[in-house]
Amino acid sequence: xTVPKLSYTRALNLALAAEMExxxxxxxxxxxxxxxLTNVTxxxxxxxxxxxxxxxxxxxxxxxxxATGAAMAGMRPVIEYQIPFMLMxxxxxIVNQANKFALMSGGQARVPVTYLLPxxxxxxxxxxxHSDEPYSLFAHYGVKTVVxxxxxxAYGLFVSAIRDDDPVVLFAPIGSQQVREDLAPDRLAxxxxxxxxxxxxxxxxxxxxxxxxxxxxxxxAGELEDQVSIEVFDPRTLYPFDWDALAASLAxxxxxxxxxxxxxxxxxAAEILATATEEMHLVAPPRRITRPDGAxxxxxxxxxxxxxxxxxxxxxxxxxVIKSG
Amino acid sequence: MTIPVGREGTPPRPETFYxxxxxIRRFEQRAMDLVRSGDIVSGIHPCIGQEAVAAGTxxxxxxxxxxxxxxxxxxxxxxxxxxxxxxxxxxxGRTTGVAHxxxxxxxxxxxxxxVLGSTGTVGHGAPLAAGAAWxxxxxxxxxxxxxxxxxxxxxxxxxxxxxxxxxxxxVPAIFICENNLYATTLPIEGNVAGTVTGRAEAFGIPAxxxxxMDPDLVHAAVSRGVARARDGxxxxxxxxxxxxxxxxxxxxxxTRLRYxxxxxxxxxxxxxxxxxxxGRIPGEVxxxxxxxxxxxxxxxxxxxxxxxxxxxxxxxxxxxTSGVRTRPGVAVRPEERAV
Numbered sequence: 001x002t003v004p005k006l007s008y009t010r011a012l013n014l015a016l017a018a019e020m021e022x023x024x025x026x027x028x029x030x031x032x033x034x035x036x037l038t039n040v041t042x043x044x045x046x047x048x049x050x051x052x053x054x055x056x057x058x059x060x061x062x063x064x065x066x067a068t069g070a071a072m073a074g075m076r077p078v079i080e081y082q083i084p085f086m087l088m089x090x091x092x093x094i095v096n097q098a099n100k101f102a103l104m105s106g107g108q109a110r111v112p113v114t115y116l117l118p119x120x121x122x123x124x125x126x127x128x129x130h131s132d133e134p135y136s137l138f139a140h141y142g143v144k145t146v147v148x149x150x151x152x153x154a155y156g157l158f159v160s161a162i163r164d165d166d167p168v169v170l171f172a173p174i175g176s177q178q179v180r181e182d183l184a185p186d187r188l189a190x191x192x193x194x195x196x197x198x199x200x201x202x203x204x205x206x207x208x209x210x211x212x213x214x215x216x217x218x219x220x221a222g223e224l225e226d227q228v229s230i231e232v233f234d235p236r237t238l239y240p241f242d243w244d245a246l247a248a249s250l251a252x253x254x255x256x257x258x259x260x261x262x263x264x265x266x267x268x269a270a271e272i273l274a275t276a277t278e279e280m281h282l283v284a285p286p287r288r289i290t291r292p293d294g295a296x297x298x299x300x301x302x303x304x305x306x307x308x309x310x311x312x313x314x315x316x317x318x319x320x321v322i323k324s325g
Numbered sequence: 326m327t328i329p330v331g332r333e334g335t336p337p338r339p340e341t342f343y344x345x346x347x348x349i350r351r352f353e354q355r356a357m358d359l360v361r362s363g364d365i366v367s368g369i370h371p372c373i374g375q376e377a378v379a380a381g382t383x384x385x386x387x388x389x390x391x392x393x394x395x396x397x398x399x400x401x402x403x404x405x406x407x408x409x410x411x412x413x414x415x416x417x418g419r420t421t422g423v424a425h426x427x428x429x430x431x432x433x434x435x436x437x438x439x440v441l442g443s444t445g446t447v448g449h450g451a452p453l454a455a456g457a458a459w460x461x462x463x464x465x466x467x468x469x470x471x472x473x474x475x476x477x478x479x480x481x482x483x484x485x486x487x488x489x490x491x492x493x494x495x496v497p498a499i500f501i502c503e504n505n506l507y508a509t510t511l512p513i514e515g516n517v518a519g520t521v522t523g524r525a526e527a528f529g530i531p532a533x534x535x536x537x538m539d540p541d542l543v544h545a546a547v548s549r550g551v552a553r554a555r556d557g558x559x560x561x562x563x564x565x566x567x568x569x570x571x572x573x574x575x576x577x578x579x580t581r582l583r584y585x586x587x588x589x590x591x592x593x594x595x596x597x598x599x600x601x602x603x604g605r606i607p608g609e610v611x612x613x614x615x616x617x618x619x620x621x622x623x624x625x626x627x628x629x630x631x632x633x634x635x636x637x638x639x640x641x642x643x644x645x646t647s648g649v650r651t652r653p654g655v656a657v658r659p660e661e662r663a664v
Binding site: 051054056057059061062063064065066067068069070071072073074075077092093096097101102103104105106107108109110111112142144164165166194240243247275278279280 | 391393422423424425426427428432434435436441442444445446449451452453454455456457458459460461463464470482483484486487489490493494642643644645646647649651652656657658659
């Protein structure tokens, strides 16, 4: 039986519910999780109670370390953060504690914690401190980082993140959350970390689109299909990145455009361009669309939209790359 | 070497404490020799002077209890049962070390005796221990978790947050503050408003301030905390007043930091816990233990330095539990790969 019109958030909820049934070591820490403020934990408090849907005070740093300690003692915690920059508040706890214990212990410690950000990126009018999407920073530090674009991938990557024996950060872009999919049950399946997905095959140019920007890429590919054949490449996992799949795509197209909702300096797009330039087949200089350097999105949608990668920029950039070689 | 532990709640025999403390003292002294000889490149944070806290704590715990140590943690590990040869090998960067030379002197761990790690961010062992304690309670049984930290940790936000979590959720944790009066060079007067124990009391956690130079007193206090934790009554906070006889780190032997009054150091040295404990056992027993410890330590030094150094090709080993292979720092193009 097909799951009709599965929403992105419901996919996260189904993944978490399934993993909690499957593995008693899985439990949730977070703020307002009992009442499922973000909808990810809907129904799970009633099913599993306060020992597995653990409502926390507003103490993100201690809670994040607490999860590391619980993980090292055999549990498999999932922490939910409501706001993107909470991940900066706990950057030390994730990068310097959780992610380093495997190495620091010479392989004795296992830290299977999933950090779920169910509202990554910009929301109209929510101001400068609620609108970031800091996935590039985690990729930079080698923390496993996934950014599912679709409900099916949200399900599959969340399941894989929970089952993974290392810390994994999952960014669920706000821009993806209006998307619904009719899914056959076999599509509700784990998606291996580190595997890209080609949403649309093409011959002329590879557009790497991260998270919700996949939908822009698909729209532009449709609009331009009479002029140019675009391959829409969704990395899904930013770290470890599926470089083999990108190399295979570029071997075919030889041209690369990346659209990435990060700030420009040291953003994920910079790494993708650098790697493609150093190691892969290109017949034209690659280009990227990002937020501007040091962008601060604020409270006025007109201003904020001017700072985010747009469909128009993508169209123009694809045309430029095609003309340049 | 296994360190005999007395029946729970009753103090071990005096010679047992002496043996543990003598082991820690000689271990640290020999480690400082190895710092001078260049065999331990990191230098160390010696715990000389604080041995009674480690010995009293270790003896109050069972092998299955877990501990988060801190950067001055060699004594804590040894008292929890860690093999001195493997700890020394870790500090000397040998693959025979407890963490295959990936933790070093600063971050050693030994899961075989329940030491889950030693964090570099001061104070963060407390929330880690709270989480571990919660997990132990969830898994049934009556195991407890201990976090050991210094007075420098006592104002860290995450540590104070973790007191709240531990008290709210009644986790079986014992928070142990080794108050040696200095956070590196910062004296306690410039560090702590109010009192050390007041921080725990604010969260409703029973707290005691105890003389940390006497292993009997340490053992009794930790045992009270452990008993509460095993009984499901939640966390305990213990401040042990102690003193480090050496610098914060061995680099102080090369610098001319003068943040402690020499008279103060001399005054505390008259309270040397090892001398105190030596006075509690017959002279011939002490001599016998001293000789035994010399053998243990010299065997440990020899075994540690005989161990192999890691292969630079393995520099990223253990980075991921799931075995992800990372890209090297230099790019290789496909045509170069073929050559």
